[in-house]
Amino acid sequence: MTATASAAPARPADTPPPLPLPPKRRGVELGLLVGAVLISICGYLTVGAATGHALPAGAVTYGAGLAALALLAHLAVRLRAPYADPLLLPIAVLLNGLGLVLIFRLDLETPGDRAAPAQLVWSTVGVGLFTAVVVLLRDHRTLQRFAYPCAALALLLMVAPILFPAVNGAKIWIRVAGFSFQPGEFAKVLITVFFAAYLAANREVLADIGHAGWSGRLPPGRVLGPVVAIWLVSVGVLVLERDLGTSLLFFGIFVVLLYVATGRVGWLAVGLLLAAGGATAVATLEPHVHGRVTDWLHPFAGIAAGRGPGQLAQSLFAFAAGGLLGTGLGQGDSQLIGFAMKSDFVLATVGEELGLAGLTALFVLYALLVGCGFRAALGIREPFGGLLAVGLAALPAVQVFVIAGGVMGLIPLTGMAMPFLAQGGSSVVTNWIIVALLARISDRARAPEGAGERRDETAHHPVPEHSPPPEPRSAPESRP
Amino acid sequence: MTRCIRQTAALCALLLVALLVNAARVQLWEAGSYSANAANRRAALARYAQPRGPVLVAGRPVTGSRDSGGRLRYERTYTDGPLYAPVTGYASQLYGTSLLERAEDGILAGTDDRLATFPWWDRIIRGHRPPGSVATSIDPALQRAAFGALGRRKGAVVALEPRSGRILALASTPSYDPTALSGNGTSVAADWRRLTGAAHRPMLDRAVERAYPPGSVFKVVTAVAALESRTVTDIDAPTDTPDPYTLPGTATRLGNSVPGCRNASLRDAFRLSCNTVFARLGARIGLHTMAQVAERFGFNDRRLRIPFPVAASTFGTTMDASQVAQSAIGQFDTTATPLQMAMVASAVANGGILTPPYLVDAVTNARGTTLDTGPQRPARQVMSPAVAGQLQELMVDAVAHGSGRQAALDGATVGGKTGTAQHGVRNEGVPYAWFVSWARAEDSAEPSVAVAVVVEDASADRSDISGGSVAAPVARAVMAAALRRDGHTVPPSQ
Numbered sequence: 001m002t003a004t005a006s007a008a009p010a011r012p013a014d015t016p017p018p019l020p021l022p023p024k025r026r027g028v029e030l031g032l033l034v035g036a037v038l039i040s041i042c043g044y045l046t047v048g049a050a051t052g053h054a055l056p057a058g059a060v061t062y063g064a065g066l067a068a069l070a071l072l073a074h075l076a077v078r079l080r081a082p083y084a085d086p087l088l089l090p091i092a093v094l095l096n097g098l099g100l101v102l103i104f105r106l107d108l109e110t111p112g113d114r115a116a117p118a119q120l121v122w123s124t125v126g127v128g129l130f131t132a133v134v135v136l137l138r139d140h141r142t143l144q145r146f147a148y149p150c151a152a153l154a155l156l157l158m159v160a161p162i163l164f165p166a167v168n169g170a171k172i173w174i175r176v177a178g179f180s181f182q183p184g185e186f187a188k189v190l191i192t193v194f195f196a197a198y199l200a201a202n203r204e205v206l207a208d209i210g211h212a213g214w215s216g217r218l219p220p221g222r223v224l225g226p227v228v229a230i231w232l233v234s235v236g237v238l239v240l241e242r243d244l245g246t247s248l249l250f251f252g253i254f255v256v257l258l259y260v261a262t263g264r265v266g267w268l269a270v271g272l273l274l275a276a277g278g279a280t281a282v283a284t285l286e287p288h289v290h291g292r293v294t295d296w297l298h299p300f301a302g303i304a305a306g307r308g309p310g311q312l313a314q315s316l317f318a319f320a321a322g323g324l325l326g327t328g329l330g331q332g333d334s335q336l337i338g339f340a341m342k343s344d345f346v347l348a349t350v351g352e353e354l355g356l357a358g359l360t361a362l363f364v365l366y367a368l369l370v371g372c373g374f375r376a377a378l379g380i381r382e383p384f385g386g387l388l389a390v391g392l393a394a395l396p397a398v399q400v401f402v403i404a405g406g407v408m409g410l411i412p413l414t415g416m417a418m419p420f421l422a423q424g425g426s427s428v429v430t431n432w433i434i435v436a437l438l439a440r441i442s443d444r445a446r447a448p449e450g451a452g453e454r455r456d457e458t459a460h461h462p463v464p465e466h467s468p469p470p471e472p473r474s475a476p477e478s479r480p
Numbered sequence: 481m482t483r484c485i486r487q488t489a490a491l492c493a494l495l496l497v498a499l500l501v502n503a504a505r506v507q508l509w510e511a512g513s514y515s516a517n518a519a520n521r522r523a524a525l526a527r528y529a530q531p532r533g534p535v536l537v538a539g540r541p542v543t544g545s546r547d548s549g550g551r552l553r554y555e556r557t558y559t560d561g562p563l564y565a566p567v568t569g570y571a572s573q574l575y576g577t578s579l580l581e582r583a584e585d586g587i588l589a590g591t592d593d594r595l596a597t598f599p600w601w602d603r604i605i606r607g608h609r610p611p612g613s614v615a616t617s618i619d620p621a622l623q624r625a626a627f628g629a630l631g632r633r634k635g636a637v638v639a640l641e642p643r644s645g646r647i648l649a650l651a652s653t654p655s656y657d658p659t660a661l662s663g664n665g666t667s668v669a670a671d672w673r674r675l676t677g678a679a680h681r682p683m684l685d686r687a688v689e690r691a692y693p694p695g696s697v698f699k700v701v702t703a704v705a706a707l708e709s710r711t712v713t714d715i716d717a718p719t720d721t722p723d724p725y726t727l728p729g730t731a732t733r734l735g736n737s738v739p740g741c742r743n744a745s746l747r748d749a750f751r752l753s754c755n756t757v758f759a760r761l762g763a764r765i766g767l768h769t770m771a772q773v774a775e776r777f778g779f780n781d782r783r784l785r786i787p788f789p790v791a792a793s794t795f796g797t798t799m800d801a802s803q804v805a806q807s808a809i810g811q812f813d814t815t816a817t818p819l820q821m822a823m824v825a826s827a828v829a830n831g832g833i834l835t836p837p838y839l840v841d842a843v844t845n846a847r848g849t850t851l852d853t854g855p856q857r858p859a860r861q862v863m864s865p866a867v868a869g870q871l872q873e874l875m876v877d878a879v880a881h882g883s884g885r886q887a888a889l890d891g892a893t894v895g896g897k898t899g900t901a902q903h904g905v906r907n908e909g910v911p912y913a914w915f916v917s918w919a920r921a922e923d924s925a926e927p928s929v930a931v932a933v934v935v936e937d938a939s940a941d942r943s944d945i946s947g948g949s950v951a952a953p954v955a956r957a958v959m960a961a962a963l964r965r966d967g968h969t970v971p972p973s974q
Contacts, residue, residue, distance in 0.1 A: 256491075260484040300517070309519040319506045320514030321522050327606055333522050356507040360500060367496050374489040378482060390485055394492070401495040410502040 022448055025086040026078050032090035033070045040066055040097025043329055047105040050330030056104075065120065066097055069127040076131040080138075081443035085372045088442065091365055092130075092435045095420035096123050096428065098362070101329070102349050103423050106342045109335035115342050115423045122425035126432030133436035140440050144384050147197030151226075154190035155233065157183035162240050184246045185417070185426035188253075188395055189433055195254055196387035198226055199261035203383060207262040244282065244289050245402055245414035251275050252398050253391050260390050261383065283412075296412040311337055311345070315407045319351035319359075326355025342423040344415050347407050363400070366419070370397045373438050379445030389441045392434050526608075528552040528573060533588040533611030533846075535568050535580060537618045543568060548663055556581075561657030563627055566636075566650050566685045567618055567839065569788070570658035574668055579685060580614065580839065583788040587612040587843050587851075594843075594851045610846035617646035617841045617854070622929075625961035626651035629954035635913075635935035636686035638822040639958050642918065642927045645826070645835030646854070647786065647819075648965075649931075649958055656682040688790045691815035692934055695901025696753045696947070697914040698810030700824050703750060703874060705773040705808075706761045707867040715746040715870055725756035727802035728763050734805075750874040751882035753898060755809050762808020763801045770804055771797050776862040777824050777834065779816070786819070786839045787855075793820035810901060818932040821916045826930035828875065829895070829918035832868035835859040871895075875917070883948040884915065887956045889970060892928075892963055893920045896955065898947030910937035915951035919959035921968040929962035931955045 041063040048056035056062075070093045077084050100123065104116040137143075143150070160183055164174050174181045199206070205223045233250070255271030258264075283293045294301070295312050302310040309317065314337040321332060332352035337345045351359050373393020377386045396419045403422075406413035417427035506514070514520065531545035531554045542564045544557040556571040558564065569579025577585055586592030590611035596602035602609065619639075626637035630653045639649035660671040675683050684690060706712040712719070723742040724735040734755055741754035749757035762770055771780075774795035778784060782792045796803065796813040806812035819837060827834040836857045843852040863871070875895025878884045884896035899914030918930040933951040960970045 256488055260481060260488055263481065263484050300519075303517070303519040309517075313517075313519065316506055316510070317514050317517065317520045317522065319503070320511040321520075322507055323511050324508065325604060325606075331606070333525050336521060351503070351507060356503055359503050359507070363496055363499055363503075367493070370492055371489070374485060374492075377485050383481065386481055386485065390488060394488065397492045397495065401499060404499050405502065408499075408502050408506050410498065 022083070022446060024082045026074075026082060029077065029084075029086035029089055030074055032086065033074055033093055036090045036094035036097060037063070037067045037070050039094060040101060043098060043101035044104065046328070047101060047108070047330040050328055051105075051108050062100070062104075062120070065124075066093070066100070069093070069124060073127050073130050073134075076134045077439060077443075080134050081439050083443045083445075083447040084134075084439040085376060085442035085446070087368055088372050088435055088439050091369045091372070092420065092432065095365060095369075096126070096432075099123075099346070099418075099421040099428070102346055102421060103342050105330050105353075106335065106346070106349060108330070109341075118425065119423055119428065122428045123432075125425070126429045129429055130432040130436040130439075133433060134439060137437075137440055140385055140388060140437060140444065141382070143193050143388070144197045144200070147194050147201075150190040150197075151194040154187040154194065157187040157190070158233065158241075158246075182417075182424065182426040184241075184243065185424075185430040188246075188249065189392070189430055189437070191250060192253055192257075192391035192395060193388065195257045196384055196391055199257050200382075200384040200387055203261040206258065206267070207264055243415070244279075244292070244412075245416035248275070248279070248402060248414065249395070249398055249416070251278075253394055256394050257387050257391050261387055289412075292412045292414065296406075296409065299409055311339065312407070312409060312413055314338070315345050315348045316409055318345075318348040319408060322352040322355040322359070324356050326351075326353050326358055329353050340415075343417060344403065344413075344422065345407050346422045347404055347418055350421075351408075362421075363404070366396060366400045369435075370394075372442060376438055376442035376445045380441055381445075385441050385444060389438060389445075392438050392441075395434060396431065524552060524573075527589050527591070528554050530554060530590060530608060530611065532556055532571060533590065534613045535564075535584075535588070536613055536615040537564065537567075537623070538620050539615070541613070546662070550664060552664055555662040556659070557662065558657065558659045561659050562655035563623060564618070565655045565658050565683075566652040566687055567616060567623075568658065569685075570661045570683075572658075572661040572668065572672075573664045575661055575672055578683075579788045580616070583785070584614045584840065584843065587614055595845050612843055612845045612851060614840055615842045615844070616839055617641075617648065618650065618839070619648045619962075619965055621961045621965055622649035622958055623651060625649070625957045626954070627653065627655070629957035630935070633935050633950075634680060634686075634937060635933065635951075635954075636690075636818045637954060637958055638687045638818045638932045639962060640822045640826045640837055640930045642826040642830035642930045643835065644854075645837045645859070646841065647837050647839045648929060648962060650685075650687045650819075650839070652684070652686040654680050654682045686934070686936075687818045688786070688788070689817075691791050691793050691817045691820070692912050692914075693901040694810035694814060694816040694821060695899035695912065695914055696755075696810060697821055697824075697897050697899035697916045697932075698808070698814055698816065699750060699753065699758045699899075700828065700871065700875070700897050700916065701774055701777060701779075702758045702762055702765070702770070702808040703746060703871060704828075704863050704867060705765050705770050706746065707870055708773060708863055709765050709769045711761060711765050712746050715874065718743040718745055719749065719757050719761070721749075721754075721757045721760050723754075723756050725760050727759065727805050729800060730802045732802065734759055747874055747877055750897070751878045753878075753883055758809045759805040763805040765804075765808070767797070767799055767801075767804045770808060771795055773863075774814075776860075777827065778820055784836070786837050788839075790819055791817050793817050810899060818934050820932075821914070821934075822930050822932035825875075825895075825916040825918045825932060826927075827862050828868055828871045829920065829927035829930050830868075831865045832861055832863040833859045834862045879917070884917065884952050886948060887915065887917050887952040887959070889919060889956060889960055889963065891922055891968065891970060892959070893922060894918070894956075894959065896952065898952060900947050912936055913947045913950040915947045915955045917952075917955045917959065919963060921963055921966065924966070924968070928966045928968070929959055931958050931962075933958075 258267045299312045318334045334349040377389035403416040405411040534541035546555045552573040569581045571581040590609040593599040595609040626649045637651040724733040779795040784790045793816040807814045879896045883898040896917030901912040913935040915933045920927040933954045
């Protein structure tokens, strides 16, 4: 999944004026979209055939709906981001389509509690927002000006659930009028925007700290303040909301971006030490998190104690039942996991019914998505865009690792949504926004200098003062 | 920055590798142990996802399936539950399986590899295999005759086809309806508690799962040992036995319940069932030979499968002379299942050849292709044909002129031996009435059937209970049904 295979964007300075435009590859995207929609419909039909021995009633609606959404998003990209990475949208559509298939399949086990219709609505909202972002946000650098409002809004969203009652041990939900939101999901994007803007502005100062080592010369509070604040917020979220996953995610993204911005391994080491210290302290002190760690170390302890298999044990059983090729969609027994089988544990259904082969394919899809983000980051020629792309690519990467590793016993389980796959409106919508932003940045990265009207517009958005001018790529000879 | 982005991407690649390696660990390496974990319900879910294959009696299913619509979906039903319960056993969602349901579970549940045309391909595509069927050797007429004759008494009947070893009837009373144990309902648990807690133990398959003291019917084995070891060479010669007989090395004096046993010949002693004669014979034959002959018939064999396991019948192997003498008349540590005693009668009737008994004629897949026929285990000569002939003579005499008169059938040669086994502390329990026999139509060279009957407590009046009056009529009814089955005319029972 390394992004090194990316086609190097044209270097306009070296190119003579009669510029052969780089391929936009919108046709490729359309072809891949058709494939993604067809695969999803096939999955839907397979579930119907395997469980009811008949075509599911809503197959036509579902297929047409998904195709219409894909077409809408494709048109938005074609018109407004013609140079966007052609892999992004098809992967998102395929993942979302597969997610709908999985939730539809799991709904069959819980006839009284259908989640697929709501998920379809949320997916529509997500694609709508994707379209809106692609159409309305002409240049991602506009976001740089809203760095601090973004941070404020993110903090507000993260603190809000503390006022609401805990659900299943974690205070991450807001319930209003029958709808529930996970504001932390939206906060992820906002905070990533803030990180990117803040680090793009202060990377020299922070890099100097790294240079100076720890000689006692403290950087100005304006620079160091946000770093401390982020660490405090991470710990605060962890302790007050008992949400280890989100806390780890924020912290991880911040450390990664800090490293990318400054190039100082010292920051990485400090970040890892702080994270390890915090996690160890919380794992020992906080009973909820401590229980998760115990479960991870002894997933079958419940069976030996006569309490029956716990959720993690059931999840492992599901993966084991899948074996190499899986039982086939609709023919597994992942409903045995019970609670959260459509959200946190949705991957277990993939593992059981599609097997190691299907699971690998799914991981590769995520890897491609993340790879697209890194490719955009490498292609863009200014630090904010690069950092934003890295952050937005790292979000799903860390998320997939934390939840997939959690449900498969690789790391302690923390509640987190599998991007696009898991039930949960906030998550789906957020992921569509992430993909939209990546599409925007990749369009910017791949577009030839001066192509289209966007060049003119960017001229009206001067970069904020403390951000350095777009640097020339420091080592063009190092590019493949 | 480029270098750092690349390194971050590489870190993400590393995370992907970690996930994939872990996925392979869970789904390939650990898969077997996870799937075999007792707390993993997948095996049970798959097992009940399709109707269970039928058990056939005379070509017709005696089992069925009911769609409960629940998670463990298909529940077993039995068309003649109590009649065939000693054969089929039960198949329950809550309590597993027993008897034939357990022994042939792979075929009936569809998990047996023989049901798949290409097992390896089947495993890859995880195609479900339609379960096969199990055809039993039970003959419904004999089975009904056995149950009818036992009636409300507590006991068991086994009928064998001597030439083939096929089990024609396997009855145990009181019986129960295994349908009550199918499914997941609360009534199942209640019925389970009721059946397992009942004093008369209806779920005990007395024909194969319980070894009783055989009493006098064991004298057939002692007679075989006496003739085989040439301790007795002439069945009509006096045996020089006192009455009462003092057990060797003890002061215990053993008597007889009938007169005429002093110096009786083997023929008379067999007909009259003289304890003194057979106890003394046992002591003279000796432990080694007695045990060897008993073991040839199948005593002390814990591996007998028909195809479900049968309780071991026992004959002591470390005893002093007085204990051997008691064992020779079916007391002391000697025990025998009704099946074991039917095997003894079968070997006598079959010219000394014992064909191991078996309950399954054929196992077929859903398309009707035969996958397996009954066992091909070799028959074995357990006594010489001459000794078998002498034993047949003794047994015919015992029915014609002795204690087994009530087993006689017109138009057939019937040989038999009665037994009344005492048990309990100081023998005060209600004795077990035994009868072992075989029948051969007069116009046939081949025996039709060998039967063993045990009745636990037909009457509280000890003097009234005996193999001759209680168990012999039951054997007679079953033998009559067997002769009719073979096309011989038999008058209706008296």
